[in-house]
Amino acid sequence: MRFELFIAIRYLRAKRRQAVVGVITAISVIGVAAGVASLIIALAITNGMRRDLQERLVGSTAHVELMRVAGDGIRDWRPLLARLRKTPHVTAAAPGLYGQVLISRGARSGGGLIKGVIPGDERTVGDLLQGVSVGSADGLEPVVSETIQRSKHEAAGAVTARKGRSAAEEQQVSELGDLDVRQDPAVQAEADAQAARVLAAVHPVPPIVIGKDLAETLGASVGDTLLVTSPQGDLTPMGLVPKYQRFRLEGIFKSGFYQYDSSYAFLRLADAQRLFNEPDLISVISFKVDDLYHADRVGKVLEEAAGKGFQTTNWMEQNRELFRALKLEQVVTFIVLALIVCVAALNILIALTMMVMEKTRDIAVLMSFGVTAAQVRRVFLFQGLLISVIGTVLGTIVGYGLSWAGGHYRFPLDAAVYSIDYLPFAPKVLDAVIVAAVSLGVSLVATLYPSGSAAKVLPAEALRYE
Amino acid sequence: MERNLSDGSNAFGLEPFPRMGERAVVLRAEGLTKRYAAVARSNSTKGAGASVPAELELFSELDLTVHAGEMVAIVGESGAGKSSLLHLLAALDRPSGGEVWYGEERLSGMSERQASEFRNRRVGYVWQFHYLLPEFTAVENVAMPLLARGMGRKAALEQGCLWLERVGLAGREEHRSGELSGGEQQRVSLARALVTEPEVLLADEPTGDLDGRTAEAVFGLIQKLHLNHGLTSVLVTHNLEFAERCDRMLRLREGKLIDTRAS
Ligand SMILES: Nc1ncnc2c1ncn2[C@@H]1O[C@H](COP(=O)(O)OP(=O)(O)OP(=O)(O)O)[C@@H](O)[C@H]1O
Ligand SMILES: [Mg+2]
Numbered sequence: 001m002r003f004e005l006f007i008a009i010r011y012l013r014a015k016r017r018q019a020v021v022g023v024i025t026a027i028s029v030i031g032v033a034a035g036v037a038s039l040i041i042a043l044a045i046t047n048g049m050r051r052d053l054q055e056r057l058v059g060s061t062a063h064v065e066l067m068r069v070a071g072d073g074i075r076d077w078r079p080l081l082a083r084l085r086k087t088p089h090v091t092a093a094a095p096g097l098y099g100q101v102l103i104s105r106g107a108r109s110g111g112g113l114i115k116g117v118i119p120g121d122e123r124t125v126g127d128l129l130q131g132v133s134v135g136s137a138d139g140l141e142p143v144v145s146e147t148i149q150r151s152k153h154e155a156a157g158a159v160t161a162r163k164g165r166s167a168a169e170e171q172q173v174s175e176l177g178d179l180d181v182r183q184d185p186a187v188q189a190e191a192d193a194q195a196a197r198v199l200a201a202v203h204p205v206p207p208i209v210i211g212k213d214l215a216e217t218l219g220a221s222v223g224d225t226l227l228v229t230s231p232q233g234d235l236t237p238m239g240l241v242p243k244y245q246r247f248r249l250e251g252i253f254k255s256g257f258y259q260y261d262s263s264y265a266f267l268r269l270a271d272a273q274r275l276f277n278e279p280d281l282i283s284v285i286s287f288k289v290d291d292l293y294h295a296d297r298v299g300k301v302l303e304e305a306a307g308k309g310f311q312t313t314n315w316m317e318q319n320r321e322l323f324r325a326l327k328l329e330q331v332v333t334f335i336v337l338a339l340i341v342c343v344a345a346l347n348i349l350i351a352l353t354m355m356v357m358e359k360t361r362d363i364a365v366l367m368s369f370g371v372t373a374a375q376v377r378r379v380f381l382f383q384g385l386l387i388s389v390i391g392t393v394l395g396t397i398v399g400y401g402l403s404w405a406g407g408h409y410r411f412p413l414d415a416a417v418y419s420i421d422y423l424p425f426a427p428k429v430l431d432a433v434i435v436a437a438v439s440l441g442v443s444l445v446a447t448l449y450p451s452g453s454a455a456k457v458l459p460a461e462a463l464r465y466e
Numbered sequence: 467m468e469r470n471l472s473d474g475s476n477a478f479g480l481e482p483f484p485r486m487g488e489r490a491v492v493l494r495a496e497g498l499t500k501r502y503a504a505v506a507r508s509n510s511t512k513g514a515g516a517s518v519p520a521e522l523e524l525f526s527e528l529d530l531t532v533h534a535g536e537m538v539a540i541v542g543e544s545g546a547g548k549s550s551l552l553h554l555l556a557a558l559d560r561p562s563g564g565e566v567w568y569g570e571e572r573l574s575g576m577s578e579r580q581a582s583e584f585r586n587r588r589v590g591y592v593w594q595f596h597y598l599l600p601e602f603t604a605v606e607n608v609a610m611p612l613l614a615r616g617m618g619r620k621a622a623l624e625q626g627c628l629w630l631e632r633v634g635l636a637g638r639e640e641h642r643s644g645e646l647s648g649g650e651q652q653r654v655s656l657a658r659a660l661v662t663e664p665e666v667l668l669a670d671e672p673t674g675d676l677d678g679r680t681a682e683a684v685f686g687l688i689q690k691l692h693l694n695h696g697l698t699s700v701l702v703t704h705n706l707e708f709a710e711r712c713d714r715m716l717r718l719r720e721g722k723l724i725d726t727r728a729s
Contacts (some may be wrong), residue, residue: 003614014600264606310697359599362599366610368556368558368591369591369610370583370584370586370662372582459553460553460558464549
């Protein structure tokens, strides 16, 4: 081995009798380096994109959602919520009531998915409400809420004044807030009901927060009144009449996901229940878990804990298509860029073939004093591998360096087009290992033919025509 | 009688040289035949009609016996097949028929590996042209056969230096072949052939490329090393004067080896 390496290294370093062999050798090294570097950079970007997307997606949505198999809604949800919150690995839980509606403003209208929420809880399981960019989501706070909320109201008299609350009403609100509602679900239900009544009196037009794209569809801006029409109408002597109600647009959120921004609308839970004629009923309980890759497992546990008739979905299931598409994209990127490595390997093949031709006589001389065919084969195998190793190492360094620099000096992107304002780089060690292995493997294949033909040199023949 | 001489006894010339007939036979060729297809690799493309492919028979049923310590010269016209014969003796090529024996060992019985091993240990080969490897220094060239068999670099280079000294090139170790004259290059290649301490030296027109004086010096060196190291040598040469100075002179003509002095 040492002998073969000795010869191979010397052959690589030596000045060529045919300059073109040296040039092709240099091109091979550069080619391998370029292929490896671009593979590493491209994989770092696709990883970064995926990680970014996943972070935002997972941030926006719950990790696990629990619902009834029959879709009849969860009654008596407070004890269940309190119990499931204590499940191991669950970090947060929030009730929600979903319903399909038509939202319209004047002549314009769009379909929407209402989610009735308790903002304090909802914020612990999803980022959508934090993403309110115009107006605010404060209006969604239930009248009876935590002490913090109350003190906020007290402190910000100006805010409440703007919302048109009188001092008397404020008094009422604070009284209600004094109840420690978290302790006893029954008390809380009672309190909520009461709060709703108070609210209806205080706030004749309840608040709504919708997504940016939906707002654009409707041409709505904060302060506008929207008409929400629910198909679950009232049964009247004249048949089923769709129920509709006015809401005041308090805030517009933007998550960067069209799916949410174009259809989601948040109401207070109590308002949603009234709209859908479902007093004190929710449709889902959303959970956050401590390890998102174990969401499915926690989901199973929650299903069992909830009892018969319940099922869960998790973020992986809900976004399976998306992640499959991303994976496919990464594979395609890899294959396309691996072609660069193949071209580089072709260079190695050419360089080595020419080298073998140039060295035929020397090979014969080596064989004449006892160098075996296997040794000759290895000399050229090592040469090819040396080219490939040098190129791969160079490429890895350059690729990693550029990925690092790209992550460090944020490469700006047009946020309107890409939904992120910089190019994310997330180089992974495993990727580099795979890329290096592919590069070396492909080069090894390219080395087989020339080294094989070197081993086939017949000394007597090769030295005859000199 | 056919005692296989060990490397050691040969290299140090400890073997007493008795009269010719009693000396051990080192090298023996029996019924050696070499044919070439006239047009190389064309047989397969020809139809069945061409039943007799044109062939070039260099020699057939050729016999040769070389005893320990002998220095044999082979002469003959260009194209007679001298080089081809030497290739067969060095296991660089396979005969079409017949057998080459080194002591009790048969070349045709050897695998590729064994043939390599044989070339590395038992024979040293010198060409008309030096064929030094241009990427390596003189001493590396000389040490190459030792490195190839896996000897440590230091030990091999030491041997290389020693042999460069023996061929009169002390101090030229680090020079590349391009920095040496023709005669010096041939000395280096002689050192490379002998660094493995082989029992047999095969040389194919070792002075053919050199001018008169240089040729004389190189031939003198070969003679000296032959004696000092108890070698058995077979030399192909066009120089009849050199051939005369060998123990025997054989002429290869029309496929036969004729001992010129016996006639
Ligand atoms: N592979 C081959 N195929 C066909 N013919 C060959 C082959 N090798 C050698 N010959 C022929 O065999 C003949 C003998 O060649 P060889 O080299 O042995 O001659 P030589 O006696 O060494 O000549 P010189 O003194 O010129 O070196 C030549 O006519 C040559 O053309
Ligand atoms: Mg010849």
